[in-house]
Amino acid sequence: MKMKLEKHTNKKKQLKQAIAFNLFRLMSFGVVAVLAIILLFIIVRGASAINWTFLTAMPEEGMTKGGIFPAIIGTFYLIGGSMLFACPIGVLSAIYIHEYTKAGFIKRFIKLMTNNLAGIPSIVFGLFGMTLFVNTLGFGDSILAGSLTLGLLSLPVVIRTTEEALKSVDDSFRIGSYALGATKLQTIRKVILPIAFPNIITGLILSIGRVSGETAPILFTVAAYFLPKLPTSIFDQTMALPYHLYVISTSGTNVEASRPMAYGTALVLIAIVLIVNLLANGLRRYFGNKVKMN
């Protein structure tokens, strides 16, 4: 009797487990399916819009014809500009946080502020960029103002990924270097950075993905609605892919007629993100194997 009861509860137990696990598996695949649907939808619809002229021509006729060349170039300028600002400052400050500060108030304070900065909504960065860079410093709506705003936005990401990279360098390397009489700076430059380098690069590449798709911070700092020419200086306005997609899918001159253009633009944006992610993952795998061998 007792055996039977035990068997019964055991069976019930296993049944519950089977139900729960299958449910979780189903939900996880549901999440992946959502991703697949979004990607496939944009790739399939967008592929027919993409051709050489689309990528290299100026927009025409209220953006219902022609291409998105200035938007692509604008986005690359913004990526370049923001990374030029965020990479050095981000990497340097991560080095300071991880290598110089000891556990204590200063470290916690800097980390807290970095986390806070990461949590600030992108539209607030837009407001801030507009008051500080566009108005107070007088850059006007320009690539410079937009890049700086985007740079500040991506700073926490750069810091965090660099810190992770530095964390993964084993302490024995540091101790070994000091034991050989090297100073702190020498240790960082000759020992730690070379080992952490691949992971740092991966982090930087991932933050490029983030910058390329941000729309809210550039709305009021750089983005031009329709500007069929390339920017000539850092004080020029420019078109940018995410803003372009927003405009032609919601408030363009003829929303229906510019649908194919919108699909095409979305695909180019997705392509940039995909390439960046693949690159980062590839690097991670490639260097991951290498670093372990040391």
Add this chain to the structure above:
Amino acid sequence: MKKFFKNFLEKFIEGILFLSSSVTTLTVLLIVIFLFREGLDVFKQSPVEEGFAIVINKNNPVKEITSPQLKNIFDQNITNWKALEGKPVNEYESKDSIILFRIDNISTYFIDAQLGDSLQYVGKCISSLVDSLPGIIAFIPDKYVDKNFAGRKLNMGKITPSQFISGKEWFPTAQPAAQMGVLPLILGTLWVSLGAILIALPLGLATAIYMAEIASDKVRRILKPLIELLAGIPSVVYGFFGLIVIVPMIQKVFNLPVGETGLAGSIVLGIMALPTIITISEDAIRTTPREMKEASLALGANKWQTIHRIILPYSISGITAAAILGIGRAIGETMAVLMVTGNAAVIPHSILEPVRTIPATIAAELGEAPQGGLHFKALFALGCILFIFTMTINLLVEYISSRNKYSKR
């Protein structure tokens, strides 16, 4: 000498590193300063458009009036002074009704000849009109109110913070007085974000548990980059997808006049919050000590019982942090919401109505608001509210995760 130089270099570089690390702190401080400097100005200004004045008959005892009252008067929801003041302005009830006057209606009272060839007598005409009608309230340009003016300028109360927060109407460009009530926007933001978390939390938690405890290493190695990719898709692409796929779907399924609803916003935001929730709760689940899991298994519990009774209770604070952070992401999200929620600034009664969130309002209206004007400043005040929301959420997460750390050691 060489050693000195070397030491100097070390210190110098350390200084540069320190400066770099202070950039984030500096930025947060600057954001606070700039945001609040502009935003708090809202409470120093009168809601009447600059260059205009509200005037009444000089015998009218009304002293001050709020901007919602003024709007009700001009919308003819309040039609007599008694309703406003508690007692009639005139002893005759018939004369107590409010007579509206805008500068545009001047031709109904005066002919062109009275106004003068170059409109030089307009001021005098208005003055005499205001003097003759006890129940009048006039919305006229400032320049006509001079020394000889027979009427009395009515003071408009400044917008108070409580009015700003609890006001139910958002018409920042309304005439004669801007209506700056952000309650519908705050409620819209919270509704959409809560809806998003209701969708994202079960899905995200299930995925996190699956990835951390159930899936094989191989499946995990495929899932992880896919989740990262989901996080990498730009918000404007999510918005575009929502606009083209989810919005028409909702319109069809619920048979609505428009598909741009709070529900559409919640679904899109839910998808966008997934990666945050998955990554953070997976990390939390992984911190469960192996001994605890093994002890549970050794006592005869199966895997599901271990997850359900040991791992989830152990990692609950991390999961809470993930949920809160997910809400934070949803509250601050701009573009996707702007594209799919329909942006009607009214207090939502169901999730199948258009709503408008704080970030979407800023993004949609800042371009049109004249710089330095009341509307412009009100949008910065919205930015302040958003900043306070997200800052609170960040500090809450920080508190939860730090408390977690101490209790476990």
